[in-house]
Amino acid sequence: MEELYTLEREVGRGSYGVVFEGRMAKTGQKVAIKRLPCSNPECIELYLQELWAMRATAKNHVNVIALHSCLQQTGPRSLKPLKPGKLPLRLVESVLKGSVVRAPQSEETNNVQSDTKRRTNSASRLQDRTNTVQARAKLQEKSNSDSTTPQRPSNRARKRPAQSEEEQPGPLRCLALWLVMEYCDGGDLNQYLLSRPPDGQRNHSVVRQLCSAVSFLHSLGITHRDLKPDNVLVCVTPKGPVVKVADFGLSKMSEGAMDGHLTRQHFSSTCGSDFYMAPEVWGGLTYTAQADIFSLGVMFWAVLERITFLEEGTSQEQLGAYVCRGRWLMPLGEALWENADLQLCIPMKFKRAPPLPPPPGPAMCSLLSDMLASDPDARPPADQLEARLRSALKEDSR
Incomplete structure (x- = not known):
């Protein structure tokens, strides 16, 4: 050995x-x-x-x-x-x-x-x-x-x-x-962010790193299919957190992704975690790597606004966006599958967990709306997402 x-x-x-x-x-x-x-x-x-x-x-x-x-x-x-x-x-x-x-x-x-x-x-x-x-x-x-x-x-x-x-x-x-x-000494993304006061610059760094990771995976033909804060680990460094996408047990590899055609590869297995699954996965339809973009959008929204929830039967607070149905929380994907014309309220404002970071600006809200579109083809592909994210964050910082 x-x-x-x-x-x-x-x-x-x-x-x-x-x-x-x-x-x-x-x-x-x-x-x-x-x-x-x-x-x-x-x-x-x-x-x-x-x-x-x-x-x-x-x-x-x-x-x-x-x-x-x-x-x-x-x-x-x-x-x-x-x-x-x-x-x-x-x-x-x-x-x-x-x-x-x-x-x-x-x-x-x-x-x-x-x-x-x-x-x-x-x-x-x-x-x-x-x-x-x-x-x-x-x-x-x-x-x-x-x-x-x-x-x-x-x-x-x-x-x-x-x-x-x-x-x-x-x-x-x-x-x-x-x-x-x-080895990652900062725990998962839930543990790391929720154990610290909100910080706008840290949040922006996290979403940029997540975006870069998913763009890299899609360039190799890898669709993760279970993106969520639990599957993102954090290394603590003097310059700030370095996030690491992990847990590839549900991932799929496709040929031909290097030439930009990953979205043509269709999958049929319903897998992932409820609060991060895309509407087409909820509906049992075939889906593409664009389902990862939806999951990433849920994570971005939750990180930027510090939106949290308690999953039924658990006591551990988790990062994740949702739609309210009376007393119940409904995953975004499920809500959009039931009503493709549903208008999401971005930023979520009063549903965020205190203490609150500044809400995302108009450019970032527009990008989140596109990432969370019910139509997979309306979501930006990973190879375009990085540029759009940088542009949105820069525009909102002016």
């Missing part, structure tokens, strides 16, 4: 995996290490999409989270790095067949012998630290070949403790992928 890592603590847990704060053993540099358990084909497909998208971005944009390496776990203490540009063929086969594929018996024997010889202290340390962190946090996830994703505790409760990989008669398979990424 070229680089050795140790785990420090758990910093996040989602529907598909767990994120730890870790360090490179040689340099001491902080990294984020995301464990993705390969328990079923549906999850594996999302993991491969995320890996492929993050490799495509390389480390070429300051506002997109950087991937350092990817490790494949085939046993309790067996980890090996994946070669750049390669995907684990057995995981690809699992996605295509719709069931988790195990290695042939003959290959298993060779793998066990090879893994035994190659097992290094780094793999031991990584797994041991994982077990320690998980025990301290009272986690229920088991690091064995029968473990399930963190969202299925009922299945885990029925599992008996598994034997070690060497003792199991069954063939080897990939237990998990470990993505080693750059």
Whole structure:
């Protein structure tokens, strides 16, 4: 293994995996290490999409989270790095067949012998630290070949403790992928902005960086499909926050984007988060990368006016714009799907959370209206959005 890592603590847990704060053993540099358990084909497909998208971005944009390496776990203490540009063929086969594929018996024997010889202290340390962190946090996830994703505790409760990989008669398979990424010390965009007093210059910097990131992703043919403040991480620097678009599990890559035709690629899967989904996604129609522009518009509006909401069943304040329906909050996309002629009140004025930053000026309000248009073709494409944003902010500052 070229680089050795140790785990420090758990910093996040989602529907598909767990994120730890870790360090490179040689340099001491902080990294984020995301464990993705390969328990079923549906999850594996999302993991491969995320890996492929993050490799495509390389480390070429300051506002997109950087991937350092990817490790494949085939046993309790067996980890090996994946070669750049390669995907684990057995995981690809699992996605295509719709069931988790195990290695042939003959290959298993060779793998066990090879893994035994190659097992290094780094793999031991990584797994041991994982077990320690998980025990301290009272986690229920088991690091064995029968473990399930963190969202299925009922299945885990029925599992008996598994034997070690060497003792199991069954063939080897990939237990998990470990993505080693750059570490962001400012939390997500919700946490960072809402824990500080409003600042107009900071808000403008954030929206410019988000715009640059999405323009870069679309230029590579990557449609994110789940843009929201939770999926934007923040690095705190002396010069101000540096935001990083992250979480590419729902992303899609398209060919032909470099020549400006990304909006011709249509998708059909309804995915994303309610308060940021475009109306065409809400309606179950086919959609294009312009759905990302709508999500970005919701985020821009919320950041610039500090608009927040509490999602049903939660107590955590979140950034996001909405439409009021009596006592209920309706996502913008849903409201526009029901009424394409709905006129949004930009700025939102009295619905903003105190303390309040100055509302966006006329030029920025006009741009937000275009980004949030019910017609996807009326929204500015990403390659034009940066110039329009700079122009609007400059015009409103006069």
